[in-house]
Amino acid sequence: MRQKAKVEPYNAPAGGWGSLSAVVHILSQEEVAMLGSEILLKQNKPGGFMCVSCSWAKPAKPRPFEFCENGAKATAWEVTGKTVTPGFFSQHTLTELRSWSDHQLEEQGRLSTPMRYDLASDKYVPVEWQEAFREIGAELNALDPRSVVMYTSGRASLEASYMYQLFGRMYGTSNFPDSSNMCHETTSVALPEVIGVPVGTVLLEDFERTDCIFFFGHNTTTNAPRMLHPLQEAAQRGVPIVTFNPLRERGLERFTNPQNPLQMVVGGTRISSQYHQVRLGGDAAAIAGICKCVIQADDLAKTKGGPRVLDVDFIEQHTSGFEDFATFCRNAQWSDIESASGLGREAIFEAADAYMAAKAVIANYGMGVTQHRHGVETAKMIVNLLLLRGNIGKPGAGISPIRGHSNVQGQRTVGISEKAKLVPLDKLAELYGFEPPRWDGLSTVDACEGILKGDVRGFVSLGGNFLRAVPERSLMEPAWSGLRLSVQIATKLNRSHLVPGDVTYLLPCLGRIEIDEQTSGPQAVSMEDSTACIHGSRGQRRPVPENARSEPAIIAGLAKATLKPNQKIDWDAWVADYSLVRDAIERTYPDQFRDFNRRMFEPGGFPRPLAARERKWKTPNGKANFTVPKSAFVPPPEHDDIYELMTLRADGQFNTTIYTEDDRFRGIVGGRYVVFMNPADMDAEGLKQGDTVTVSTEADDGVERTLSELQVVAYDIPRRSIAGYYPECNVLVPLWHYAEGSKVPAAKSVPVRIVKDVVPEIIEGGEIPISAK
Ligand SMILES: Nc1nc2c(c(=O)[nH]1)N[C@H]1C(S)=C(S)[C@@H](COP(=O)(O)OP(=O)(O)OC[C@H]3O[C@@H](n4cnc5c(=O)[nH]c(N)nc54)[C@H](O)[C@@H]3O)O[C@H]1N2
Ligand SMILES: Nc1nc2c(c(=O)[nH]1)N[C@H]1C(S)=C(S)[C@@H](COP(=O)(O)OP(=O)(O)OC[C@H]3O[C@@H](n4cnc5c(=O)[nH]c(N)nc54)[C@H](O)[C@@H]3O)O[C@H]1N2
Numbered sequence: 001m002r003q004k005a006k007v008e009p010y011n012a013p014a015g016g017w018g019s020l021s022a023v024v025h026i027l028s029q030e031e032v033a034m035l036g037s038e039i040l041l042k043q044n045k046p047g048g049f050m051c052v053s054c055s056w057a058k059p060a061k062p063r064p065f066e067f068c069e070n071g072a073k074a075t076a077w078e079v080t081g082k083t084v085t086p087g088f089f090s091q092h093t094l095t096e097l098r099s100w101s102d103h104q105l106e107e108q109g110r111l112s113t114p115m116r117y118d119l120a121s122d123k124y125v126p127v128e129w130q131e132a133f134r135e136i137g138a139e140l141n142a143l144d145p146r147s148v149v150m151y152t153s154g155r156a157s158l159e160a161s162y163m164y165q166l167f168g169r170m171y172g173t174s175n176f177p178d179s180s181n182m183c184h185e186t187t188s189v190a191l192p193e194v195i196g197v198p199v200g201t202v203l204l205e206d207f208e209r210t211d212c213i214f215f216f217g218h219n220t221t222t223n224a225p226r227m228l229h230p231l232q233e234a235a236q237r238g239v240p241i242v243t244f245n246p247l248r249e250r251g252l253e254r255f256t257n258p259q260n261p262l263q264m265v266v267g268g269t270r271i272s273s274q275y276h277q278v279r280l281g282g283d284a285a286a287i288a289g290i291c292k293c294v295i296q297a298d299d300l301a302k303t304k305g306g307p308r309v310l311d312v313d314f315i316e317q318h319t320s321g322f323e324d325f326a327t328f329c330r331n332a333q334w335s336d337i338e339s340a341s342g343l344g345r346e347a348i349f350e351a352a353d354a355y356m357a358a359k360a361v362i363a364n365y366g367m368g369v370t371q372h373r374h375g376v377e378t379a380k381m382i383v384n385l386l387l388l389r390g391n392i393g394k395p396g397a398g399i400s401p402i403r404g405h406s407n408v409q410g411q412r413t414v415g416i417s418e419k420a421k422l423v424p425l426d427k428l429a430e431l432y433g434f435e436p437p438r439w440d441g442l443s444t445v446d447a448c449e450g451i452l453k454g455d456v457r458g459f460v461s462l463g464g465n466f467l468r469a470v471p472e473r474s475l476m477e478p479a480w481s482g483l484r485l486s487v488q489i490a491t492k493l494n495r496s497h498l499v500p501g502d503v504t505y506l507l508p509c510l511g512r513i514e515i516d517e518q519t520s521g522p523q524a525v526s527m528e529d530s531t532a533c534i535h536g537s538r539g540q541r542r543p544v545p546e547n548a549r550s551e552p553a554i555i556a557g558l559a560k561a562t563l564k565p566n567q568k569i570d571w572d573a574w575v576a577d578y579s580l581v582r583d584a585i586e587r588t589y590p591d592q593f594r595d596f597n598r599r600m601f602e603p604g605g606f607p608r609p610l611a612a613r614e615r616k617w618k619t620p621n622g623k624a625n626f627t628v629p630k631s632a633f634v635p636p637p638e639h640d641d642i643y644e645l646m647t648l649r650a651d652g653q654f655n656t657t658i659y660t661e662d663d664r665f666r667g668i669v670g671g672r673y674v675v676f677m678n679p680a681d682m683d684a685e686g687l688k689q690g691d692t693v694t695v696s697t698e699a700d701d702g703v704e705r706t707l708s709e710l711q712v713v714a715y716d717i718p719r720r721s722i723a724g725y726y727p728e729c730n731v732l733v734p735l736w737h738y739a740e741g742s743k744v745p746a747a748k749s750v751p752v753r754i755v756k757d758v759v760p761e762i763i764e765g766g767e768i769p770i771s772a773k
């Protein structure tokens, strides 16, 4: 029987006292009470270290405490005094450890010694670094490079990422999926086609100049909390913030800065001025409605001779495809817009009014856009909306995809990509005198398919928890054990380390917060934030794990053991002094990383040049492109008993890292096996708060995907939409259920059925108040 969650409605603003006490709690839990708080003062400061949690921008003039509750949790979790030693592994078989929860596994502390899996005892046993490198090199050389996948999770630095992809390409593979393939790949596919850059165009200072902010599908409170500061400042200036989200997310409603004593007393600021509870996947329809209003208002202005609503000059000079898009909007039927978006037209008029009244608009979005079947089209719809009034490439305006991991955007910038055309292969060939593979490699979904088919034989993981993060868990785990080679470079123990292949290594690495001492002295690393600014980061704490190595040192060790010597690369020199790796990055990308070593500690980071910011469009036709969506008006599921499930993050987690089993702002304490449901749907299904249900995926592919004992929680969510937590619910996501064009698993809209479990559960605590809709 699963642990039952308590339901304790949270009625305070986000931030505030609750955040402070949560920070104190995690520091003491991780045994970093005194030291931890000193370390926090260096977080996100020029000359300090860049937070390992989210990728939000770091201001040039930081606040005295430039961290949030979740950043503090991430820091405490990394610099914990606890370690996982060979003694721990001698006591537990992998079979036993597989029964532990994600929280229990990581809670053991930092991995401290390289380990090799021993089949006879079903345990990890210690191994010398050199021996590990030698055997992994021999294994890699015995495999076809096309059958080897080199995965990256978005935390590794620019230096480590550059070295990793170079090693992999010299070995002969292009298989570089990364966490971005489950995340903002939708953005990386959509934006280049329409505005010629793969990333967002806003800078932090645009938030000071904007006069309207749109938000689509992002839970800022939990997932980029420092962003609440610019939002709060904007709200205080009277800037309308228009939010689209099926769930009422606390921090998007009210926020109290926990570092401001006055606000702690008076109770915070309202954040969203409009909150639209759109249907799952309904954003494109809602945006079509807004654009229809804008175009109709302009048509009226033209006939009446009033001031134009569209930015006619911008559209004329900079864009292509406007007429087709305008025709599409004029022809769109309000009944279709309403049924697909789940919003009434008055709500859409209200959003359109805010948009039209503003001179400069920023549009932010997160996984609520990217992790849908039609996410690529929705991202392009957001661009359509912005283009109507020239809201790209001017101060206070732009598109702002909020990235996930702290360097996920940067990894793509320095060559971690499975798509050959995105990597300067000729340059690599010229600099290092080898012929890099020119074929397209495997994305995350492709890699999973390859593992299921048995075509993928070797898997090297630079961080992350692949097996837990990907869809189709019930098939993936058995298939994974068919791998010949699994190499996991990691800081903490997780599920992906516990399903061994024939040859399995667990290699402990340093984290970014630690002092990385090499022969030339302590090393700095760098990363790129969500606004394409590059920051240097210096480790601050002496590493606790005794025998861990830095990621660059591990990659160099693997490269030297695998590759033939190459006169043009001195891996040892790179490890001795990372500034040489930065020089190599600059040589590879001279426009992007000009004067890299000199500029990396500029306060606020140095912005990479982005053509779209200057209204230069690196698209095939040299214009910013309006596009007509094909699937904006997908109606709700036809059958009454089908629900749409979204899988999302709780406040107490960072992806598959579970700090606590709480989700404070949604009022959940001590349990993660819950499903949020509209009370009217509960009535229709004969369910009470606290009953448990079995959720099963609606698909006719012969695979059974079910999850039982999910506790029902009444919640303010649209009818027929339900929500549960990632990664617990990943077992319900079919591998083939992904965003068209980007292959990002469509984790926010899985068609499911719900059946009440036979034994009803009793729940403590009250009901979550449902605001009138
Ligand atoms: N503390 C913490 N910080 C994190 C992470 C973490 O786990 N913990 N993860 C990091 C990573 S890798 C990422 S990618 C980001 C993720 O940050 P988010 O993008 O916020 O991701 P989710 O938590 O999955 O939440 C998605 C949001 O989209 C909404 N949503 C779902 N479907 C729809 C829809 O169809 N339309 C609209 N408009 N909204 C919808 C959900 O209600 C929810 O508010 O955060 C990063 N930062
Ligand atoms: N159903 C569903 N699935 C999802 C999502 C969803 O919303 N719903 N979200 C998707 C998204 S947006 C993402 S980004 C992926 C995340 O997928 P991943 O990035 O693969 O997963 P994480 O949970 O971030 O990885 C955590 C592990 O990284 C290791 N680690 C931490 N820090 C370091 C470091 O500095 N170096 C190294 N080498 N290792 C380190 C630790 O061992 C830790 O256990 O999951 C995706 N999966």
Ligand SMILES: [Mo]
Residues within 6 Å of the ligand: 179, 182, 183, 184, 403, 404, 405
């Ligand atoms: Mo992500």
